[in-house]
Amino acid sequence: MNVLTQFVTELSVFDISGLLGFAAYLGGFASLQFGFLDGNGKTYAWVNILAASLVLISLYEAFNLASLLIQVSWIIIGYFGIVRHRRQQETIGRSFPA
Numbered sequence: 271m272n273v274l275t276q277f278v279t280e281l282s283v284f285d286i287s288g289l290l291g292f293a294a295y296l297g298g299f300a301s302l303q304f305g306f307l308d309g310n311g312k313t314y315a316w317v318n319i320l321a322a323s324l325v326l327i328s329l330y331e332a333f334n335l336a337s338l339l340i341q342v343s344w345i346i347i348g349y350f351g352i353v354r355h356r357r358q359q360e361t362i363g364r365s366f367p368a
Contacts, residue, residue, distance in 0.1 A: 288328030294321035312355050319348040 271279075281289075298317035301307040307314045322344035329338055 282331060284328045284331035287324045291321045291324030291326075291328065294318075294324060310351075310355070312352055315348045315351040315355070319345050319352075322348070 294317055298307065298314060298321060301317075302309050302314060307317070322341040326338065326341040326345070329341070
């Protein structure tokens, strides 16, 4: 068995969760920089919440207080962004009656 195959087969569910979180963070940021996502949009906030949640799960196996605080903060900030976006949409909807 080669080294890469051995490494991949030994990954835990928590390792995989952390790697998926990393991929979500990187994909979201790249999508923002390349203009595929709006930094003020709900999709970008949800991608960041997903990424932080996946990394947070990975901390169960390899705890790190600083990382825990960052991920929880990221989740809270993401939810505030979604709530703000929803309120703005409701305000716009009330401004233009059907």
